[in-house]
Amino acid sequence: MVFATPINNVGAAITMFVNVFVFTMLRTSVCNAQAVPALYMLGDSLVDVGNNNYLPLSVAKANFPHNGVDFPNRKFTGRFSNGENAADFIAKKLGLRTSPPYLSLTDGTTPPITGVSFASGSSGILNETGQPYIQYISLAQQVDYFSLVRDKLVQQLGPSVAQVHLSKSIFPIVIASNDLITYFTVGSLVSRKYTPQRYIDLLLSNYKGLLKTLYALGAQKMVVTGAPTIGCCPSLRKSSRTGECNAEANFWSKKYNDGLKVMLQELKSESLGLNYAYFDIYSAMINLFLSPETYGFTNIKEACCGLGYLNADVPCIPTSTFCLNRRNHFFWDLYHPTEVAASMFIDIMYNGTQPYMFPINLKQLADI
Template sequence: MMVVIFVAQLLVALVGLSHGQSLVPGVVIFGDSVVDSGNNNNRLTLVKANFPPYGRDFSNQLPTGRFCNGKLATDFTVENLGFTSYPPSYLSKEAQGENLLAGANFASAASGYLDITANLYNSISLTQQLHYYKEYQSKVVAIAGKEVAADLFSGSIYVLSTGNSDYVQNYYINPLLYSVYTPERFADLLVQSFNSFIENLYNLGARRIGVTSLPPMGCLPAAITLFSGGNNNCVARLNNNAITFNKKINAASQVLKKRYSDLKLVIFDIYNPLLELIKNPSNDGFFEARRACCGTGIIETSLLCNSRSIGTCSNASGYVFWDSFHPTEAANQVLADALLLQGIDLIS
């Protein structure tokens, strides 16, 4: 952990030495609720977080649509890269003019590698997120010109964080899907979508792409509540499925990097850093990893996590999870430090 902190501090120091310049021209974000900063706010969907107590520890204590009490891991990453503001949610009123010249956030809560996952919750599918990105590119060219735009598109870091919803909010609760696909075959289906998305993004000019692995899904508070059979232990079969998928996506990334010699593609390991936080929370200053801060901490998320949720903790800094699916700001900072160490290749 000290190595992670040292590297983070070193990179931040380098940013300071560069007179306020960021290490890359922009950050572009795709995915689900782990990185959604508000694109679901005005959609007709139950999966949103633009109300208290979400955002209570964010700047001005205002909910933004982030599924957290404060900052997301990607917010910390953007800060570590030297930016003074976050990529605007593409569907927000802030996403216009020069605000688009340092990237944008296209993520949508309950989206997944499969478009059908997003369709179940009226979220923005990866296919649609990519369509919005093409639209974004046209806007940037109109604002800054082709040369500046091309440098932004090729030099930016692209982050993709998704897949959890495909399992927890689709595969495990969809009898038809679960009966047709074994976990192995389902993972292959998701990897096909991963390959297609990365290739499409590459063809649109992206050269620095970071993709998060699946977390230890069986240790999420809601997953334990729903799938553990009444005990408080992590659900082994869910974690094993995450491990299977993570191995497959790492293998697929190696094939893609051989195919495209100028592509920098990093698979960020979220599984092990988060599992370490859950198994040994006190090592990083946490005291609660089974229950989330919001409400009872065992099932609440999205609309179930609201200002009337009984039992919500007063100080989330000792909790690994904010709601039953998503980490607290404090946990996100620990995860962001781990991501920074793993992603050095993307900024070298």
């Protein structure tokens, strides 16, 4: 290394040497110890690992039984699942611990170097999507929280090392289900305000703006999950006497995904250094539902936990009943997959090929 100004003072030279050594060691440890140094999770209840536990007014919580019945020590953690959820399985694939909820970090706490989760149950791309649940962290607010974490990283590591750290970190974003479910729920007010196509255009426009902000803050490796077959959730199936999927909701979910793929390609062309892996969970679900027994499922219509028709008239609460064999049920509750279903999808996300993963999968993204 060449210094611009000669150093005549021995003490100053030693100080300079120590600073350079520490910087180099930090950079080496961040870059080489692990291909993916951190996982910054954004999204909704599909990947919430407990943020909503810290929102006193939120009615979108899972910090009670029977949630967590298959989690270690049967612990209910705030995950909308019988056990672990997609966030846990993504972390395992990358050799990381599950990122802790952002709201669990007390004021002044230095965020863990291995990442933070900002995901919040009931949140959506639009700020108003979660309003029926009173308190939640919208995607825009999640991005704002990440900005605060980024600032602390810069203070902790210095600008250059922090930039390298973030450029190698993975940013999974699992969002849009609540936006679409809100539109297609019976009596929806938002459906009176927008046509389906206008609503999808609004979602994609807002989403692109938030992804651009994330990129500007240093996120260069994003995993973006499309909308699932929301019409096949027990909450929407129950409007059919035979428990069939809501075809209209699924049609527009697919239209949203078509637009999302175009938007991501545009974003990459506009953003130097950005790489992404798109997971077409919609197609993966359709494939599974066509032959559920192949994957070990004997029940793809009913929620495992709940009450009433398809166990979908009452959510999963302590007074609900729940199935004894969670491995043969696809849905845990009105909206969310069981632990085994979530694990299968993350296997696809990590190793899958087209049409489920485009243009690369999570493993290839991590290796870049």
